[in-house]
Amino acid sequence: MTATIRIALGVALAGALIVHSAHAQGVPDRAKTLRAAADTLGMARWSDIGGANTRLPGIDIINTQEVVASGTTDVDGRMVKTDVHVALGYNPAAIRVDIAPEGAARHTIETVRETWAWNESQIGAGLVPGKGTATPMMAAVRERLLNLWMLPYGVVKAAYAAGDKTVVSTEGGATVITAPLSGPLAGMSLKATLDAKNLITKVESRADNPALADLACQFEFSDYADHAEVLTDIKTPGHMVGKHAGRTVFDLTVKSWETNNPYVVFPVPANVKTASASSPTSR
Numbered sequence: 001m002t003a004t005i006r007i008a009l010g011v012a013l014a015g016a017l018i019v020h021s022a023h024a025q026g027v028p029d030r031a032k033t034l035r036a037a038a039d040t041l042g043m044a045r046w047s048d049i050g051g052a053n054t055r056l057p058g059i060d061i062i063n064t065q066e067v068v069a070s071g072t073t074d075v076d077g078r079m080v081k082t083d084v085h086v087a088l089g090y091n092p093a094a095i096r097v098d099i100a101p102e103g104a105a106r107h108t109i110e111t112v113r114e115t116w117a118w119n120e121s122q123i124g125a126g127l128v129p130g131k132g133t134a135t136p137m138m139a140a141v142r143e144r145l146l147n148l149w150m151l152p153y154g155v156v157k158a159a160y161a162a163g164d165k166t167v168v169s170t171e172g173g174a175t176v177i178t179a180p181l182s183g184p185l186a187g188m189s190l191k192a193t194l195d196a197k198n199l200i201t202k203v204e205s206r207a208d209n210p211a212l213a214d215l216a217c218q219f220e221f222s223d224y225a226d227h228a229e230v231l232t233d234i235k236t237p238g239h240m241v242g243k244h245a246g247r248t249v250f251d252l253t254v255k256s257w258e259t260n261n262p263y264v265v266f267p268v269p270a271n272v273k274t275a276s277a278s279s280p281t282s283r
Contacts, residue, residue: 028170033175034156036198037156038058038156041152043153062234062261064261065089065262066088066257066262068084069083072251073250073252074248075106080102082101084098090153094112094114094266096110098123109123110137112145113268116141118272119134120133124267134272138276142184146215150217150219158181159177161179162180175193176191188206188208188215189205190204203218216244218244220243226259227255230260238253239252
């Protein structure tokens, strides 16, 4: 997905300037809907100024981000006060989630990059001998990658990348975007609900492949604003709720959400690469 996603988004964004609706009356136009969602989030930059012959492709400016949040997470069936620090990137597709439950000895750093997943005893563990331990977690590749694409920016990127496989519809008066995922997440699709301002308020992952049914979950987003220290005009959620099988697994309030492509990297430790050669991705 990530190899062509920036090209796909740029081309599709440009096409949104000139595409006319061919859908039946009452069905939202796909190109206009995706552009509206991207514009509302502030994730695209345009060159609409000037005559028709001077227009250039739209540019997707979202790649790396950092999020600091606090709230509660599910620890052994109990909702526990937790601090969370997330670093993520879309090219390459990667996310590191540092989870620190209050009063618990279960501080974890869960990382995934493309087809590799591992836990870190400290950030950068396993890259330099004697500095931390990297534990391969190959069975968690799909589950962790899914968190990246269920964020509002991931939904828009995935919808553009899916091209005409993306469907825009209306349910209960709200606009809905449905798009299939690819790569390690082939067999899964996303369903995103937009509010009247074209902000993504709910994202549901659905298993088109029954073997992936346990990956079905739901994220809810609200309180959008520019939560970055250096304002970028990119709107980010201020409140996030995650649910699995109808049960809340996290409820987080955002303290900061840096969107100005902060420097975050996700090098894969050698032992994790070795483990991936003999451990097929199962989840």
